[in-house]
Amino acid sequence: MDERLEREVNLLHANICQALADPKRILILYALADGPRSVGELTDTLNVPQSTVSRHLKVLRERQLVSAARYGVAVHYSLTDRRVVEALDTLRAVLFGTLAQRAELARGLS
Amino acid sequence: MDERLEREVNLLHANICQALADPKRILILYALADGPRSVGELTDTLNVPQSTVSRHLKVLRERQLVSAARYGVAVHYSLTDRRVVEALDTLRAVLFGTLAQRAELARGLS
DNA sequence: GGCTTGCATCCGGATGAGCGGATATGCGGA
DNA sequence: TCCGCATATCCGCTCATCCGGATGCAAGCC
Numbered sequence: 431m432d433e434r435l436e437r438e439v440n441l442l443h444a445n446i447c448q449a450l451a452d453p454k455r456i457l458i459l460y461a462l463a464d465g466p467r468s469v470g471e472l473t474d475t476l477n478v479p480q481s482t483v484s485r486h487l488k489v490l491r492e493r494q495l496v497s498a499a500r501y502g503v504a505v506h507y508s509l510t511d512r513r514v515v516e517a518l519d520t521l522r523a524v525l526f527g528t529l530a531q532r533a534e535l536a537r538g539l540s
Numbered sequence: 541m542d543e544r545l546e547r548e549v550n551l552l553h554a555n556i557c558q559a560l561a562d563p564k565r566i567l568i569l570y571a572l573a574d575g576p577r578s579v580g581e582l583t584d585t586l587n588v589p590q591s592t593v594s595r596h597l598k599v600l601r602e603r604q605l606v607s608a609a610r611y612g613v614a615v616h617y618s619l620t621d622r623r624v625v626e627a628l629d630t631l632r633a634v635l636f637g638t639l640a641q642r643a644e645l646a647r648g649l650s
Numbered sequence: 651g652g653c654t655t656g657c658a659t660c661c662g663g664a665t666g667a668g669c670g671g672a673t674a675t676g677c678g679g680a
Numbered sequence: 681t682c683c684g685c686a687t688a689t690c691c692g693c694t695c696a697t698c699c700g701g702a703t704g705c706a707a708g709c710c
Contacts, residue, residue, distance in 0.1 A: 435570060438632065443563040445638070446631045451561035452668080453553040460545060469687055479670050484688055486668095494638040503677050503686050511637060517630040521556045522548065524621045528555070528604040562698080579657055589700050594658055596698095613656050613707050 446514070449493045454478065455486045456518065458507075462496060463515045466508040556624070559603045564588065565596045566628065568617075572606060573625045576618035 449455060454476060461467055461475050469487065473480045487507060490496040495514055496507045509515065559565060564586060571577055571585050579597065583590045597617060600606040605624055606617045619625065 436567065439566045439570065440563050441639075442628070442632055442635055443561075443566055445635050447557075447560045447563075447566065450557045451553075453550050453557075454668095456549045456553055456557065457546065460549065480687075481670055481672090481689080482668080485670095488688080494641070500677085500687095503684095505687060511634045513630050513634050517627040517634075518552070520623050520627040520630070522552055524623050524627075525552055525555055527621060529551075531604075564698095580655095590657075591659080591700055591702090592698085595700095598658080610657095610707085613654095615657060 445493050446495065449489055449495055450518070452486065452489075454482070455490060458483070458486055458490065459495065459509065459515055459518065462507060462509045463512070466499075466506045468504045468506050470504065472507070555603050556605065559599055559605055560628070562596065562599075564592070565600060568593075568596055568600065569605065569619065569625055569628065572617060572619045573622070576609075576616045578614045578616050580614070582617070 450459075457476055458472060461472060467475070469480065469483055472487070473483045476483060487496065487498075491498060491507075494510055497510050499506050499508070560569075567586055568582060571582060577585070579590065579593055582597075583593045586593060597606065597608075601608060601617075604620055607620050609616050609618070
């Protein structure tokens with residue numbers, strides 16, 4: 431295996447893919463795709479304790495997938511790079527493809 | 541939060557993102573992007589025990605990200621949908637962007 | 651049928667990730 | 681300065697995941 435690719439993939443995993451490995455974090459990214467949101471807003475949107483939201487935001491912030499800006503006492507988070515959501519949309523399209531295929535298969539079996 | 545999006549994201553996570561949450565699995569996908577490979581070939585490429593490769597392949601197979609075909613005593617795996625690798629490439633581009641930004645920042649600080 | 655080869659699965663152990671209540675910190679208003 | 685709000689971090693806990701050697705299983709050869 432190409433050592434270069436291996437190192438690159440390790441970086442990719444550590445910096446991005448691992449961050450996408452939790453459904454709540456993906457939801458946060460989609461919520462931010464509509465524009466910046468404060469932690470409180472995200473807490474309401476996701477309907478989980480605030481500490482949980484902050485913990486997930488920390489993961490996303492450390493990987494620079496989101497960026498934070500303080501406005502008075504509130505902190506507004508926003509997407510750093512929309513391409514992350516685009517990639518997720520691509521994966522969603524793949525998912526629909528396989529789901530459709532499974533449905534097809536199930537119909538054929540019946 | 542839109543319940544529909546929430547369900548969709550849960551599916552996306554369970555079926556795809558979780559499968560991308562391990563660097564070895566990402567490497568397998570990239571290896572398969574060059575064409576079908578047998579388990580033995582992947583074992584050599586990744587340089588890990590065969591049981592480990594088979595375990596990861598099982599995860600990818602269950603999510604239908606790869607498909608298996610038996611040729612005699614060997615099993616050849618191939619990518620089900622190239623778009624998965626395309627999405628990974630997009631994320632790689634994002635990664636390079638943030639890495640460049642960090643380098644820039646580090647230079648500015650020195 | 652016995653053997654080899656290639657792959658899948660089982661198992662116990664170690665590590666990591668998520669959780670959410672409690673608490674700390676930072677900021678603006680009175 | 682003291683208070684209150686918004687957010688961040690700490691803590692102990694539970695659960696998920698990965699690992700790799702050992703073992704099971706299918707297919708072809710003799």
